Amino acid sequence: MFKKKKIFDKFFDLIGQLEANYPKDPFGKKPTTNIENYYKKFNEVKNINHPEIEQLEKDYGYSINKEWIDELALYTQITIKKSKLNYQHGRLLYTVLRRYIEDKNYDNFINVLETGTSRGFSTICMSKAINDGEILGKILSFDILPHEKKMYWNVFFDNYGKSSRQDLLQKWKKELKNIIFIQGSSRTQMKKTHLDRINFAFLDAEHTYKDVLSEYEYVSQKQIKGDIIVFDDVTPGTFNGVVKAVRKIKDESIYEVKYIKSSDKRGYAIAKKNV
Numbered sequence: 001m002f003k004k005k006k007i008f009d010k011f012f013d014l015i016g017q018l019e020a021n022y023p024k025d026p027f028g029k030k031p032t033t034n035i036e037n038y039y040k041k042f043n044e045v046k047n048i049n050h051p052e053i054e055q056l057e058k059d060y061g062y063s064i065n066k067e068w069i070d071e072l073a074l075y076t077q078i079t080i081k082k083s084k085l086n087y088q089h090g091r092l093l094y095t096v097l098r099r100y101i102e103d104k105n106y107d108n109f110i111n112v113l114e115t116g117t118s119r120g121f122s123t124i125c126m127s128k129a130i131n132d133g134e135i136l137g138k139i140l141s142f143d144i145l146p147h148e149k150k151m152y153w154n155v156f157f158d159n160y161g162k163s164s165r166q167d168l169l170q171k172w173k174k175e176l177k178n179i180i181f182i183q184g185s186s187r188t189q190m191k192k193t194h195l196d197r198i199n200f201a202f203l204d205a206e207h208t209y210k211d212v213l214s215e216y217e218y219v220s221q222k223q224i225k226g227d228i229i230v231f232d233d234v235t236p237g238t239f240n241g242v243v244k245a246v247r248k249i250k251d252e253s254i255y256e257v258k259y260i261k262s263s264d265k266r267g268y269a270i271a272k273k274n275v
């Protein structure tokens with residue numbers, strides 16, 4: 001019997017180690033560039049028009065405060081990378097979640113689930129929607145990256161030294177109150193939450209057909225008519241796995257799927273459960 005216990009302990013130790021096993025220095029071992037270059041990138045993108053996002057805001061009747069989202073984007077979205085910077089998913093999430101809150105398809109509390117926290121941009125935008133909608137809600141946000149470990153994030157803030165995600169998001173204390181950051185792979189961690197209901201989900205972690213579908217399958221069984229899943233990067237040619245998974249979901253007709261683009265290179269899908 002003791003031997004058996006030892007084997008179990010070893011097994012759980014191993015699981016623990018796997019969860020702690022995240023990529024070290026995922027965004028580099030030193031600041032990627034200087035503050036001026038990050039600001040230059042920020043100024044290049046912050047005033048670009050995105051007609052489909054603007055139309056969505058008109059149709060749904062809500063839009064996020066521009067100054068607020070721009071400042072959050074400067075801390076969490078303005079990075080040095082090959083593809084064009086685009087933080088319109090924050091506007092979309094805020095708008096769709098405000099509309100969901102207004103439609104009152106819940107008792108007095110909502111559960112939001114996010115896969116892929118990264119630096120925290122999308123989760124903070126959703127939390128603002130909860131605060132501005134003046135309801136109670138919790139967001140569970142999953143990432144393999146830890147919340148309290150200091151590292152470089154490929155953002156202007158790196159020029160002041162390493163920081164944790166918690167440090168990076170210190171300005172957004174009101175929004176942080178609604179969020180539970182969970183480290184580990186969505187594949188193993190989501191199932192441990194035992195949520196009865198997931199009113200609203202944003203899936204933005206591993207962009208493969210298999211991962212998107214398995215996250216969808218977990219979320220969808222916890223949703224009722226009117227509940228929502230937003231998919232990021234539904235972009236043919238770049239994320240074909242995500243595109244294929246969303247097409248399969250649309251074809252099943254359990255969700256009504258609306259496609260939105262903020263540019264030729266960045267698409268999203270809003271799926272609303274209809275049964």
Ligand SMILES: C[S@@+](CC[C@H](N)C(=O)[O-])C[C@H]1O[C@@H](n2cnc3c(N)ncnc32)[C@H](O)[C@@H]1O
Pocket residue numbers: 089115116117118119120121122123142143144145184185186187204205206
């Ligand atoms: C595109 S980023 C998320 C961006 C974030 N939603 C935002 O808007 O700022 C994808 C993130 O998913 C994380 N990730 C990848 N595979 C994952 C998995 N299986 N489980 C949890 N997180 C994962 C990565 O570490 C990365 O931070």
